[in-house]
Amino acid sequence: MGENTTAPPAEGTPAQVLEPLELLYEEAGLPHYGLPPEFARAYGGDLGFTPPCLYANFVASIDGVAALGPGYPSSGSAISGRRSADRFVMGLLRACSDAVLIGAGTLRATPGHRWTPSHACPQAASGFAELRRSLRRPTQPELVVVTASGDLPANHPALQSGALIATTVNGACRLDGLIPAACTTLTVGKGPTLRMADVLAALKTRGHTTVLTEGGPRLIGHLLDEGLLDELFLTTSPVLAGRADTPRPGLIAGLELLPDKSRWADLISARRRDSYLFLRYRLRACAARKYDLAL
Template structure:
């Protein structure tokens, strides 16, 4: 976790007052619906405008390539950090089911959200997902250029400046070993963390570009042990794009240092089908409340981009 997260910050009420003042003093013209746009439709995409910084505390800062810095502003991480990235509907839904990835549906493929996803990947030594996330996105590659190809050269330049490998290492957590070994992301190369039973189920069918790490002989392994293993292997700056159950384990185990949350203006609703929030499988309130601290707020159109620090381990 970065050093600033361990310092006492300004009271939340001060942050609220500052944010409200900034919003009140904006020109109303910036908040109007563009001509011909119906608010019921998905957000417009096109030329990416710079993010508007509404609030930001003191944070580490990388020397970003010019175009990335122009669009996002300052961004950086501590030398050792685990951070997540989610997009949520206005009513708190991040997952619509198990059959497909909901992120692009909830964001409406909003260009600012895709840019931030790529930028966060570009900063990471490794991107960690669960097997269910891989199954829900059969053609996906967890690289910056896959979600925002227009700035692929800038993302590559950032990784070179940071001394990172050309691409973040994909890490897949699967206790059961239930993976499609023909998935293109596995063909490109990945580190698979599993159990002895999971390795037996894969039966050595994984591509030669993958390495398999066995963390236990039972049916499960502790997520904290998995991340300790990654740190020992030299992956210090880790992004997790796993689902709500993985994030629930990370927060309950005090492994997650920071959370990036894109708040989409869409209302998802809930009916008979189960729709998940950002944290599942870990009941925290009222006995184990986890109070996060706001680090930054950015805005594009009707979307808010939030960054929080989780309590120090």
């Protein structure tokens, strides 16, 4: 059998973007914001979060690959095939957040990206703006980049537009005079490493209580290790990525759980568009703790 290496064609018109997701299952009583009617139709229902809430969004292949490795920038787009439904959900989750939290590795791996709702799905930009106005939030969620070392590409367009950089004392010294004036450095802790609980507590002081993280896998590992992640949105893309000599992590890197530890989750929502699945999980342990650090 011949190998088909052609990705599904990217969709682009507003009608395609807003073609409804099929609702397969949803737990009763989930919070909701009251999405604009065209968004509620496109998403197949409403969406919302009860703060404080830290939720993640990932796309993964059928065989569990979430990143193609350091030699493949913007690998999420390759895994998703840039399908409009996934781009719409990505933009919607950003539009619902106070801040988007990423690691320095994700910033370096996506050199042209901006973590805004409209960058994910330009065709729905006006609806995202309407949603954020209804939630009484700024035009864009604040981008938060976590780096212990301070090793960041200062010319990245996302930094040029302005971001909050959470780092250590040493990292702040390295960044001094290098980052764009639009950026703010947030020094968290005095040691050589960062505790994500401290980062999230600092974000709360800035009014960020509903936070989306788009990883990557190592940052997700830190968040899970500290028991901080409340929810996971996972798009399962109908593609096989494969693994050979290049490290290709799944959702988590740098943390082993089973068999000695476990992080169980409950499926609270499932949607479908063609052969793509859009799943929403609630992390059991995290929901039970609900941030004992008084986030």
